[in-house]
Amino acid sequence: MKSHAEALPTQEMLINMGPQHPSTHGVLRVILRTDGEVVVNARPDVGYLHRALEKIGERVTYAQYMPFTDRLDYLASMNCNAAWAWTVEKLAGIEVPERAEYIRVIVCELNRIASHLIAFGSFTADMGAFTPFLYAIRERERINDLFEEVCGNRLTYNYVRIGGVSADLPEGLLDKTTEFLDYFEPKIPEYNNLISYNKIFVHRLANVAVISPEEAVAYGLTGPNLRGSGVPFDLRKDEPYSVYPKLEFDVCVGTGERGTVGDCFDRYMVRINEMKESVKILRQAIAQIPDGPVQAKVPRVFKPAAGEVYFRAENPRGETGIYLISDGTVNPYRLKIRAPSFVTMNIFEKITKGLMISDIVAVIGSFDIILPEIDR
Amino acid sequence: MEPKAIFDLLKSRFGGDILEIQEEGISPPFAVVSPEKLPEIARFLRDEPGLSFDSLMCLSGVDYKERFAVAYHLHSLKETHRIGVKVYLPKENPSVQSVDAVWPAANFMERETYDLYGIVFEGSIDLRRILLPEDWEGHPLRKDYKYPEFYHGIKV
Numbered sequence: 001m002k003s004h005a006e007a008l009p010t011q012e013m014l015i016n017m018g019p020q021h022p023s024t025h026g027v028l029r030v031i032l033r034t035d036g037e038v039v040v041n042a043r044p045d046v047g048y049l050h051r052a053l054e055k056i057g058e059r060v061t062y063a064q065y066m067p068f069t070d071r072l073d074y075l076a077s078m079n080c081n082a083a084w085a086w087t088v089e090k091l092a093g094i095e096v097p098e099r100a101e102y103i104r105v106i107v108c109e110l111n112r113i114a115s116h117l118i119a120f121g122s123f124t125a126d127m128g129a130f131t132p133f134l135y136a137i138r139e140r141e142r143i144n145d146l147f148e149e150v151c152g153n154r155l156t157y158n159y160v161r162i163g164g165v166s167a168d169l170p171e172g173l174l175d176k177t178t179e180f181l182d183y184f185e186p187k188i189p190e191y192n193n194l195i196s197y198n199k200i201f202v203h204r205l206a207n208v209a210v211i212s213p214e215e216a217v218a219y220g221l222t223g224p225n226l227r228g229s230g231v232p233f234d235l236r237k238d239e240p241y242s243v244y245p246k247l248e249f250d251v252c253v254g255t256g257e258r259g260t261v262g263d264c265f266d267r268y269m270v271r272i273n274e275m276k277e278s279v280k281i282l283r284q285a286i287a288q289i290p291d292g293p294v295q296a297k298v299p300r301v302f303k304p305a306a307g308e309v310y311f312r313a314e315n316p317r318g319e320t321g322i323y324l325i326s327d328g329t330v331n332p333y334r335l336k337i338r339a340p341s342f343v344t345m346n347i348f349e350k351i352t353k354g355l356m357i358s359d360i361v362a363v364i365g366s367f368d369i370i371l372p373e374i375d376r
Numbered sequence: 377m378e379p380k381a382i383f384d385l386l387k388s389r390f391g392g393d394i395l396e397i398q399e400e401g402i403s404p405p406f407a408v409v410s411p412e413k414l415p416e417i418a419r420f421l422r423d424e425p426g427l428s429f430d431s432l433m434c435l436s437g438v439d440y441k442e443r444f445a446v447a448y449h450l451h452s453l454k455e456t457h458r459i460g461v462k463v464y465l466p467k468e469n470p471s472v473q474s475v476d477a478v479w480p481a482a483n484f485m486e487r488e489t490y491d492l493y494g495i496v497f498e499g500s501i502d503l504r505r506i507l508l509p510e511d512w513e514g515h516p517l518r519k520d521y522k523y524p525e526f527y528h529g530i531k532v
Contacts (some may be wrong), residue, residue, distance in 0.1 A: 238456065310434060
């Protein structure tokens with residue numbers, strides 16, 4: 001059977017989608033070649049937010065780099081903070097007090113929920129449903145309030161330190177977190193009733209931009225995008241770090257619930273289900289957290305021995321890997337950040353061939369990319 | 377498999393093309409290989425049963441002052457092991473064969489390395505600048521990079 005484009009040939013058009021476009025989640029530019037409504041080719045153009053974060057890393061000390069990691073993935077700053085701290089600790093062989101590790105896991109999982117809420121909210125808004133976005137922001141606001149109590153900031157936290165965290169949790173915060181979890185957990189089925197199984201929504205996402213498990217691995221997809229293709233790989237389980245081995249949770253994968261395994265709907269659903277798992281992790285962490293110090297002794301002039309380390313952490317958007325080379329001085333010699341969204345954009349051109357323009361919006365939303373992390 | 381066993385297997389297969397093993401203070405350990413043989417070694421690492429390095433985690437350029445390097449961090453989801461592979465390149469006209477045919481994930485990371493280090497990846501499907509403007513001069517992550525005073529006549 002002939003495709004649309006072959007049966008009714010029209011003149012090809014070159015369209016600029018972005019860099020200023022509400023559905024590209026920031027300053028992503030997609031150069032579209034279309035035949036009518038059908039996309040012949042969609043080429044992503046990134047780099048509009050490039051701030052030379054890797055170059056800056058070579059000129060500041062290890063501790064001074066912490067606030068820059070906030071600006072990597074600003075919807076999950078806690079996770080980026082912690083990833084940097086874990087990398088440096090691995091390089092220098094620093095033992096972190098257990099309470100500090102629990103605090104890190106608690107703030108990271110709260111941040112994961114906040115980040116997935118934005119992913120859920122903005123994705124549904126892209127698909128034309130405005131109400132879920134307000135629901136998501138309402139819940140995220142309560143997480144921001146918690147973080148404000150923890151460290152004084154609502155977006156870029158700069159809370160984690162090399163060897164621990166900047167301050168112990170304020171009194172009563174764990175109770176407030178439990179209170180939030182009790183409030184939040186029943187909301188997830190509410191989202192599903194509100195939008196997830198809405199017929200129009202499902203039609204927009206099911207069987208769109210299917211990525212096979214083999215393709216997902218070969219193209220370096222990680223996090224929810226990889227699990228959406230049915231690959232049960234989660235660094236918190238498969239390459240455990242911090243206190244994750246002591247916490248029980250399930251790895252959510254795409255099941256082809258409404259279409260094919262690896263379509264946009266699966267990637268969306270993985271995030272919804274992961275929020276439930278994060279709630280599970282948080283409840284256990286709150287029950288298990290020990291008393292004790294929250295900061296290891298780290299010398300003021302901090303010079304790790306020469307060496308190279310690659311550490312990766314499971315962030316809301318996938319594997320944030322940091323390749324760190326030390327030459328024994330106070331500054332990192334080389335600092336490479338492997339950003340999950342950046343690698344994810346690699347497959348974009350391949351899977352968008354032959355889709356409709358409106359599907360492009362669905363694909364971008366389902367990848368849950370964030371531009372400051374792509375451009376660094 | 378332990379990295380050591382993997383390196384032994386590589387040595388028995390490629391002999392002198394495995395130039396050096398770097399382990400001291402390095403995680404995961406690196407096998408330094410000769411740049412000419414890189415595509416062949418990459419294919420072997422991916423396809424050999426028991427190794428099956430199906431995932432390229434990270435590809436980075438490094439400027440070691442007297443020479444450049446490209447570091448490949450590999451992981452196998454099937455066998456759950458990981459190693460690093462490194463090639464050293466000369467300061468003048470650094471270039472190495474692209475591995476995007478072996479691991480498609482390489483393309484964007486190779487473009488980034490080309491953009492910021494000026495390392496050319498021969499045979500790449502699409503090698504253009506990615507983060508900087510197309511008309512940018514120089515490669516900023518090189519250690520000897522001079523900061524420009526003007527960009528298109530505008531003082532920076």
